[in-house]
Amino acid sequence: MSEGDTAVRDATEDESTTESTGAARPAIEATDLSHAFGDIHVLEGVSLSVEPGEIVALVGPNGSGKSTLLRFLARVRTPDEGTVSVGASGQGEDDRREGQGGHNRVGYLPQQPGFRDGFSAADTLRFYAQFADGDVDVSEILTHVGLVEASDRRVDALSGGMTRLLGLGRALIGDPAVLVLDEPASGLDPGMVERLFDIVSELADSGVAVVLSSHNLGPVERTADRVAVLDGGRFVADGPPGELVEAVSAADLQTAFGEFVSTEEVEGR
Numbered sequence: 001m002s003e004g005d006t007a008v009r010d011a012t013e014d015e016s017t018t019e020s021t022g023a024a025r026p027a028i029e030a031t032d033l034s035h036a037f038g039d040i041h042v043l044e045g046v047s048l049s050v051e052p053g054e055i056v057a058l059v060g061p062n063g064s065g066k067s068t069l070l071r072f073l074a075r076v077r078t079p080d081e082g083t084v085s086v087g088a089s090g091q092g093e094d095d096r097r098e099g100q101g102g103h104n105r106v107g108y109l110p111q112q113p114g115f116r117d118g119f120s121a122a123d124t125l126r127f128y129a130q131f132a133d134g135d136v137d138v139s140e141i142l143t144h145v146g147l148v149e150a151s152d153r154r155v156d157a158l159s160g161g162m163t164r165l166l167g168l169g170r171a172l173i174g175d176p177a178v179l180v181l182d183e184p185a186s187g188l189d190p191g192m193v194e195r196l197f198d199i200v201s202e203l204a205d206s207g208v209a210v211v212l213s214s215h216n217l218g219p220v221e222r223t224a225d226r227v228a229v230l231d232g233g234r235f236v237a238d239g240p241p242g243e244l245v246e247a248v249s250a251a252d253l254q255t256a257f258g259e260f261v262s263t264e265e266v267e268g269r
């Protein structure tokens with residue numbers, strides 16, 4: 001795959017490039033993450049660095065470890081090996097957003113967001129808003145994610161797609177500098193998929209670093225600054241979508257994906 005070599009970049013190479021050019025420090029940086037569930041080696045020395053305002057899409061076959069990696073980035077789980085650092089100071093677990101002065105954390109949308117039954121969508125966000133520094137405009141968040149008309153609906157009466165949008169709303173509380181979104185477009189109708197990716201673009205334009213996983217390769221190709229393809233525990237390609245497509249002379253990212261990943265069966269083997 002000689003042509004593909006231009007697009008297949010090792011994350012270590014990226015880091016050294018960043019250092020040598022003196023570019024801004026990453027908003028989030030994972031270094032040499034390795035993890036196994038029993039004898040299933042899901043990640044093997046994976047590194048990823050995301051700049052403020054950058055949208056990185058994680059793609060890969062089912063079971064390739066995307067959710068596992070995103071959990072590590074969101075720091076809801078700890079890898080067997082490797083480190084995740086957040087913040088611009090380079091001091092490790094620094095959660096401040098430069099220039100914003102407010103509390104900062106990583107906003108995380110899990111693959112299957114869960115909420116406590118019986119509460120309305122608005123009450124649910126108000127509950128989480130208590131834990132954020134500063135005022136949170138729950139109505140604005142509901143409007144932002146397209147749920148304003150469902151504000152008073154009980155969370156257990158929301159559709160699957162609406163539950164995901166509420167999960168996105170929860171991730172936005174606290175004005176995070178980094179958003180980690182696990183399949184945010186899953187279960188959304190085509191209009192909402194477009195809307196979701198528009199929201200992601202707007203957030204990135206305001207300086208938020210976004211890492212998301214998705215099987216919706218059309219919107220990913222249009223929206224992501226970088227696409228990182230995970231397969232067999234490692235990144236097999238990492239670069240702007242146009243470069244990845246060009247590297248394997250494919251028509252689009254969907255076709256290029258088939259060239260980069262080796263497996264036809266579900267991974268995790």
Ligand SMILES: Nc1ncnc2c1ncn2[C@@H]1O[C@H](COP(=O)(O)OP(=O)(O)OP(=O)(O)O)[C@@H](O)[C@H]1O
Binds near residue numbers: 063067
């Ligand atoms: N808690 C766990 N215990 C044991 N195995 C796990 C656990 N979580 C994930 N795995 C295994 O790790 C592998 C990677 O799973 P992961 O959910 O990260 O993949 P994925 O790329 O997000 O898949 P999909 O695209 O289907 O969501 C799979 O083989 C899965 O079965």
